[in-house]
Amino acid sequence: MDPFVYPLGSSEATVATVGGKGANLSQLVRTGFPVPDGFLVGTAAYRAFVEANDLQQRVVALPRGVAISGAEAASAEIRRLFEQGRMPPELGAAIRRAYKMLCPNDATSTGLAVRSSATAEDLPGASFAGQQESFLNVRTEQEVLQAVKTCWSSLWTPRALAYRIRAGIDPATVSNAVVLQAMVPASGSGVMFTANPLTGARDEMVIDAVWGLGEALVGGLVTPDHITADKETGKIKETAVGDKVIMTVPASTGTKIRAVEADHRRTAVLNAEQVVQLARMGADIESRLGSPQDIEWCVADNQFWIVQSRPITALPPEPQPWESPVPGAKWLKDLQAAEWASEPPSPLGAATTFAAMIAARQRKLPMQKAPWSALINGWLYIRADFKYGWLASRPAVWVLGAATGALNGHRRVRRVWPRELATLDSLEKSSPAELADEELKAHAGRLLQAVGSWWWEISWFTATAILGEQFIGKVKVPGLADPGRLFRANDSLLLDAERALRRAAQTGQVGDYLARFGHFVESADPMHLTLRESPDLLAQHLTIIDQAVTGPDARLEGARRERADAENLVRSMGGVRGFLARRLLTLGQSHAAHVDDAVFHFQRVLALLRATFLEVGRRLAQAGTVEGAEDVFFLKPDEIWGSRDPVVNLKILTTQRRLDRERRKRLVPPPFIPPLSDPTWTTDPLWKLMASVGPAALARGVQHRNGRRVLVGIPGSPGRARGTARLITGPGDFHHFQAGDVLIARTTTPVWTPLFNIAAGVVTEVGGPFSHAAIVAREFGIPLVSGAIDATRVIANGNTVVVDGSGGVVEL
Template identity: 35%
Template sequence: MTYVSNLGDVGAGDIAVAGGKAVGLGGLIQAGMPVPPGFVLNTAAYAHFVEANHLDAGIQELAALPPQASPQDYADAAERIQTLFTGGTMPADIAAELGAAYGRLGDGDTAVAVRSSATAEDLASASFAGQQETYLNVLGAEALSVAVIDCWASLWTARAMAYRAREGIGPDSVRLAVVVQRMVQAEAAGVMFTANPANGRREQTAISAAWGLGESVVSGSVTTDDVVVDAGTGSVLSRRTADKAVMTVYAKHGARDQPVPADRRRAPVLDDREAAELASYGTRIADHFGAPQDIEWARAGDQFFILQSRPITALPEPAADTPDTWPVPYPKGLYFRASIVEQLPDPLSPLFADLIDGSVSRSLRSLLTEAVGKNVIREDDIGLPTINGYAYYYYRTSGMWRVMGKSLTAVRALARGKAHMGIAGWREFSHPRYEGVIKDWQAKPVTELSGAELLEGVQALLDAGTVYYTAVQSIIPLAATSELSFRAYYDKFVRRDGDPPALTFILGYDSEPIRAEKSLFDLAAWARGVPGLASAILNERTTALAGSQRNGAPPAGFSEPLWQQWHPRFQKHLDRFGHAVYNLDFASPVPADDPSALLETLKFYLRGQGTDPHERQRLSANRREDHTSRIITRLGPRRRAAFLRLLRWAQNAAPIREDALADVGLAWPLLRRMLLELGQRLVDSAVIAEPADVFWLRHQELRSAIEFGLAAPGASAAVTITGASRPVRAAVIEERKMLWRGQMKAAAPQLLPESRWMERAFGSMMPAGSQHQLGDIIKGTGASSGRVTAPARVLRGPQDFALMEPGEVLIARITTPAWTSLFAMASAVVTDVGGPLSHSSIVAREYGIPAVLGTGVATQRLTSGQPIRVDGDAGTVTIEHPSPTQGRDRVA
């Protein structure tokens, strides 16, 4: 049998016999790259060795560990499997072919590199990088045979087995080939990414370079120079030349570290010409394989060699540079990240930014005109501009002074419910009016409306939502004042030792987020009672189940009868609660569009996790009423009357605030359907690539497309732009998305212009703390008492909800009512934005979990999996550092 193949003969279809590394090298040779000569000992040799030495049964038994097995279990199994291999004997026929192939590489003592090439390695979906071993500077046939056996054994290292278990690859499905190549006498080496891993930019090549051998660069044991090259022009975009103290060089049968000569420590390993030449190889390799590549390279003399290439996995989407300056668009004004902006934690999509600015300005001017009179607020006094993509409330200084002069008039208007403000204004005017606008547009079939009518509907619905939100903002100070007033009176005039905190008296009431949670819990309870339904839901991928809910077709794991029971029942929940927004920007889906986040929580309940919200609410209500009864029996008439009056005020206001906030997105499902209908028509007209790209158009671009007839119902094909090989706005839209991703990494200041007097005057009023916090303790506002130490889970939005594990600390920029389903899983909540009377605090108290809000920096400073201690009483989050022995045996 033939066990050896030349590397140049290995093709893309040979992964089962040659492994991922050999396939990659074969592709490099076929692309004309300078690859050191060598051969591959195929997987049949591995199988023959295992069979000849009777190892298979022992390997399979030892390697059959579950993904949740401990690191020590994996280490013990790996050690025992290693003993099996080292005790084996190389079969004579393999030894003969191996020796002959080695002889063709040079004389009897040619130095070679011996590299593992697994059948589950260097894949586009999972690289498995570094899971098996490489042996350098192997000299002689006998040493080569030992190195090959050691490579085979490295298929069963602890980290390799754990990695495969997590990826769902069984121990009976993997084999190992071995690549043998002539050693390159490298003076310098390193790695090259043909897309910049820091920002995902495909047109930038990132190179790390060090003196000596490249294995130490891959392992991270030496300091490297880092160079970023524009792949199109070959120009160096950035360079960091390190002080390189150590280099790796050849030693007998291996490699060793030695000091870098003094004259080379601070000298660049690659000059600009060499970096450009190396980057050009990277571009050709990426073009050959059709995907960005992670490449190992070496330089001997003035020649580069390519040692390995694998697809880059987990490459981020391209992002522009993160902005670090915050220039204001209009002078003589102040900019605040507060009020409606709290519901806009991320940079805005272009279309939403264009539409919301005028909508907010009109709504505020109208409300303030009714509240404080005409001519107090003028045309350009208020706005909602964006700075680096982030929304800011803008108040012209002169207009702010005029409003402040009418503050008493505004307070009286608020108290009386004038100008649709306050609870009465919300109940009697704002909410009915909002529902009326939605009902009017729901009566018009979306697919039959013209492009102009759809855009008119979008603007009308957005305006109605903005007016509604403006009115809701007037409820928040009422709720805050009522709770603070009750707490102050209770703590000063009523509370005695042994009495509960004031919070006890305002818990246990219904609100829209709590009703949504109970509905989901009840849905899970019902599903458990339908034979086969719970298991069908739990066994189905959440994304598939969410997609089926949208299109109405049963997923693979559902029978038609089960689907007919499940689909309408879940849809009823979505119709009732699916409009809750994660983010006011209409580019973000709501649960009605994508119920994946709700389905994850439903599965949590189906697995029997979490507490019964009905019981939790009942217990809170009983405690509240019991303590209320005890308190009022001991108070005199006057203090009892004051206590009850303030208590009822606080109890009435808090749930209404949550009800009002929960309905802010009432129009969003319809509004998004209208925009996506426009988007689909523009896709048909070759203007954009996919319907959701409509959110990345500017308002004027969308209007122009409509005016040119590119968004007419059923007429798109007739006006399709001819000769276009790609959508005409594709490049522009991708640039805007790239800019947005860069902006997402920024920490937007709460106040602009940034100055000490602004911070002193308004800092305490802002919903987020200082962004200049250093050290291991992050300070915020304690909003729900208790202390928890648990891993952090940083969530950017609903797209990350599936990552949440029970018991983790939920870390987010903000949480809106749509996030409530995650509180059942969380052990604590930490946000960048918010305060003791925000949604996060109110729901956290109902759940009895600690909350620290308004940290300003939590999502910037914390990473998922990091152990943290949350102190809801002190308002602090402490980063916990593992001891030196912790984490040492964790698998990669």
Template identity: 30%
Template structure:
């Protein structure tokens, strides 16, 4: 069909009627007042025979397409159908003619204002002309540029056209059912002008604006009175409830005061927040930010993170975190309201949040000034953990023995969980159900004495050196520490790149192919033997890792080694400039040992022996800090391997489309699918969850703290007032200058020697990029986060908790990073060397 009345459309008609028309039909179906009308479908547009060549489209070609559309004679049957539908609206009715593209009003590309709208059109001939002009606007210069900027193929462009009876509007405008500036769900914002509302949408006038807060009586003024505003608020609330999300609404009010709706679409840019269970204002801290995950989690990944955090819940609940984690569209939150409002718990919560994901703690501290979070309790000192000092002292005296023993026992603990290989799917399922909790709690269950001894030795040494050494000088003693699984991984990959360079055939492969080609060659056994053998050895040890590795649903390097080959190519290129990461790391270790000797020399005579003993012991033991996470990833890899086996089984039976879809099921759903064949709805549920996941993956900014009314409190550090100066938190000491390299996906990025890595956050999967980097800048992080720990060990400056760093710093911009002061100066020339 080429012409369809709006009331006959369903949610399945998006491809032929477009999102706008389908939304109008949905509003009609829910009983809202929508002007009558019809849609001229994409099938009608297809009949005029537009042909577009593949690739870029220049202005001349677009102009030619527009001219051809406007000159085209419409088929007689289409002319009759549009004329008949128009006359059904009333003789010579005034109508609005608007686009309704299937690609319009999407989360990732709204196409707002890209296509033409024609108002107050009367007469069938004029309506037909307006339809053709809407079609032609699909090829306007602005629409073509918009598609090009969003990477959309022009050949896929299609358009339907909505024709609706005009409302004789006394006033019209737009309504946001949440406050688009503050994000508050408790407020709506309306903008209005007299007459039709097109001037509001186009920005041609300054409209009257109204903030409708809660149940307060609205303040009528301008072109809307209090009664109008009450009706708008009621309609907005009903739309939001009916469509299950905040809405962006276009409306018109006629002379009788009736509210007519001419468009609604979800406000998908608003960050999703949990609903308060009791209606009171609540504060939430992002588990994603805490984990350094600036992307949503797969459902299975979220399940496993919840299990991991339950293993650590005793301490977290003691400082005000909720015992359970809430999941909204793949974003996980702790309810931190208790800790914010309790003066006894807040200091520990603030310190914990800033240590791991600054400036989260400072944002939380700022909430204490909000009268809605009335303070309770009295600040008091935490008793601290109980320790057995005998084993700790033994670790100090024999640190290498303690380190080796801790590594051996930790790996034995993980290997013991692997167990025999089950055969049938039901056995695989039983193994997963029996072991997933234990695997997720590996970090909490590993032997801790040597690790604790290292951290305690460092803190005690710092106390002994108070007055003779600043914290940065003490931190400098921990560059190049041994036995850190993360730095060992990075250096192992560097050595593999150097070995490949020394082998002519392997070197030629790295220099002449991209990472995807090399990964495919590796998969099919076509790589040069030395390079293939090196990759086998590397993946056998570190294939469990990947960027954003805390999401079990993401493929590991062992599943897809493309990011590893990308790093190898970058390392080989860096080596050709004379750069040597292994030598740099060794030099950092020598400098650290010299720093230890210098600080011991400065210490008062009666403290020298103890300070030197503790610093030396701490250096031998501090690398163990990264061991629990590595062991967890080994367990994750085994758990993921078995889940994927079940995914293959379910895909083979047609329960799932593909094996990886298993990561979009819950454990209960997996059990039902494996044992009972499922309920037949698994594929649809997976598709729906994947769509949400892919939509949310497009978000560029993830707030660390959100309130249940949608507000996002911000951290505004005291600065110099200079636009060329950014402030964060000192993560690793030192001063370095170089061009900034903005990176959001470490799997495809390369860092040239001397560049400054600027990114949202880091985890061990990012650290291979550190080898070449002159410095590191992150939007979140803390003194004990993985990124700052590794940066200190490599001896490169790091500044963390720099709000908006990836947008305020431009790719290639020269910047100077002062890791001792926690500052970034923009526009400075590179300093010589590192």
């Protein structure tokens, strides 16, 4: 057998010899699946080319030790070396022979698809999809040889380099093969997932289909038909026909884009019978290859062909039942304290900070039935069964308080906050390391009381400010299109933080900034680092703030001008409506002015509590009870304060709980338990009222409107913006965010605020008008859609999206 070239389907086609793509396709050929004819240029050919041109040491040395940011320069140099390289005669001859065998009559009459097949791609856990290059409709010997060489060099594209740097793959261990196949004159193409990649459901197939070749789909140039089918029967469960404006077709060489005929744009590519046929083929492939597959297919003359299959990576765990722990009770995922839970809370966080927050709110606003919260599959849920009598009386109380002037945020700050701040200042002076065990326990108790106190201040001031805004909107002030303008333009400690960050970026002196603002945190769970503990996060903040064009003072000045104009409209109103509007203005403004400062002080307490628990963890580790101080966050209060079961090995217990939390992080928690279709929602008088007044609050998620696929959430901050979607899962991803991007996140907390300086718009899965993201977006004057279910899964990273913050819609 030729040492460089293998027939497609060869028993010697393994990952080591022909890369992941070539090995997978060969296995499909051997088991009888319809795969276009072709041949494989193996990894031995790649190594022969590298050796003949003396490239190995140079191409391996260039990316070694390079940070992700340096991948582009290293790639350019490596690809230049490949381009200048000479094809060894014996290697070129072997490729020509295989090409002529594939196309014996007239080689130029058959176009080839030439695709890279790296040894570190299309493997379980590392698909590396799209990292290397492919070429379609390659027609001459010379074009084939050039395409092969370019495929080899694409092992070193910036994207592929960055991917391997993140995955920790040694550049010396990878090589590249090439798959060459006869082009299929496809009338339609697409991808098929043999498990639902969004929900993890293993009993569903998800199929996307477009007219022509698959390039337009892979490149995100066209909206495909989107089909969900039952895996066992192939029966269509859900379908959305896309408006397929363009298609990719073969040209004389290569491909071209052309318009789809008007009567085909909204015509389904596949009929029900074809979906059944394709689904059965996908299920068979999954069975043969042993795992759920991401399959590329095409169809010509009603014959399906498989052009690629690889394992689905990052597939969510199989769906778990999300059931109420209280029969008949209803639960919301993204309400109140749960907005500060960016992940499943740690065992200690759930039992301390979140428990304190929930209890403090319920003591002052006893609107919900008990139990007020629950951990369901490890995720924090808030009770959605309300006391109707209590709720019905609240609007009247607020309006009466506004009309009489009894509710005034400025007066509350002067009356309550001095005592709370004195307590907080005193707690900051205590050094946990100097306290005895019982004193440390008492200190933690006082901090948890402070957590509850400051969470109540956030809740009260935010809710009252928002209600003031909503009520004044009902008064319908002539000429006032956006009542929110009345309640923005508030100076605060968080704006002071932005000013200090800008000074630190300019001078390079960060000590003063961290001394005052280093307590900022990612979430209310004490297991997360503070800004002071995270130099990488601080470096990212400094980089981001350098990109921001408009500073806080200029932004504040502009917002104050808008507010003054809006206030004039309110003051010009006469009669009872004018009187009520002015009182509501005072109510809302006097509370809105202090929300950010309450958040600032709340974070001070969270940072102190984290330091206290770490001291407890340090003592437990010193005693040999746990491995390290951070393990304390995987214990419960009774386990850390000494009343634990002596038989239980806490080292094993914390390891098990860490693994369990990591598993639960991969779950997809539903926003409502039970689902909204359940009668417990549809018969509830309050939720029936909400559905009639504002259906968007309940009817969220992916929908199709006027032939377009959109994601419906809740209006958070008005405006409309277009930009590149950038999925940010946490502070570790901040360096990916660029000016003008649209921030896509599950939720945000104050440590995310610098990103709002440069974002075109924001989309979050969590929250509503009370959330941190909504408040900050309104201050920055950028559109936000919050409560957008599955945004981090539905919106493809890097795609262009339009954020309509006024309508609560994201155009995909």
